[in-house]
Amino acid sequence: MTRLLIIEDNPELVANLYAFLEPLGYVLDDARDGASGLHLATGHDYDAILLDLMLPRLDGMTLCRRLREEFQNPVPIIMLTARDPVDDRVQGFALGADDYLVKPCSLKELDARIQALVRRAQGRNVQGTLSWHDLKVDTRAPQAWRQGRTITLTPSTHKLLLCLMRAAPEVVRKQEMEYLLWGDHPPESGALRTHIHELRQHADKHFDPPLIETVHGVGWRLAALPPPAPA
Template sequence: MTSSSPLHILVIEDNPDLAANVCDFLEAKGHAVDVAGDGLTGLHLAVTQNYDAIVLDIVLPGMDGLTLCRKFREEAMRTTPVLMLTARDALDDRVAGLECGADDYVLKPFALRELEARLKALVRRASSAVTPSVLRVGDLEYDPALIRVRRGTRTITLPPIPLKLLETLMRAAPRVVRREELERAVWGDAPPDSDALRAHLHVVRAAIDGAGEPPLIHTLRGVGYRMMAPDAL
């Protein structure tokens, strides 16, 4: 799919004015848009139709966006990119959305042009070919061809953006990767707000280093991040 290809997008948003504005803008850009005003209807459409991307609000009647996203990923086993909308600016809320399976988020209020650009970027990443070589750091293994991450006997599931950050760190290991380099690897020349990288890295750390194993991801404050096996320290 090219950057100019029209997308089929599901917008799950209970604010009718905001939903109408998003729908009108995206349709004017040539995209096909379906709208659901509550979580139950949104989940039904998400699992019964084939969308290129989903725009999902967190606060919804019937079923909140976090629960919807978790069910969509874990029960329906769907991999459609999900862009979460939230008025909440707390880091914990953003991390919760990413841990439930959202691929990215935007904070309200947002520019409609940015929303479309984020959706295109998510779809482009989801459809792009991956490099098939298996990456290893210590007991952590990532097979891009199978999109499979394992640490020891654990199989780890990550959304696309944390997965891209993990791949970038593993390919660079044990070199230090500067913050700007990580942002460029994921978002190109248009990085989002300053907390986005931190939120996604929190998801990576919780998945990779959160089960009691020696940490593999290390922060060099004011410099960047490094992935290194414990026996290499």
């Protein structure tokens, strides 16, 4: 089962993609503008993203750059565009895109390219997990493991922990975490700290050493620690 996010503002093309890909077993989500697409891409775990370049609210190039640089998200990205200038393709690849197709394209070829990218990306995660020091996190289900113990997470703390894991040991800024959980409409300022406190209660409180560090005035990060000693 391949989870695919379609970020495309052409409703007719989106309908055609659903009609072709869903019978093949794909699980699909879609967004009709770049800001909504970024919110979905950073809040869920996808096997690949189809990304249009010309989008309202946030263009595809900027979205791709933010996914790679700010969120450290390695999800395979296929850029879709009605244009075919070489400079666009070069810029897209430089920003982290994995493939590039010009619309209209063969849907059979698109399926083949998606599957090739998904197979290539499987080596990035080991059995669907991310690891940092002695902490492992399931990329699809809200659970983690540390020192032989299972940690049950909420959907929100799972998103935050995956974000920290993908960025480690770099700092994830407070604004990035707020956008990850609530998009352009974050609640009052104490809500994020409540979620961070809850994450620490589950992933840090009963373990030594603690991993989640506060960088005052900036955000949070996972501590850069030496690897645990062999048992």
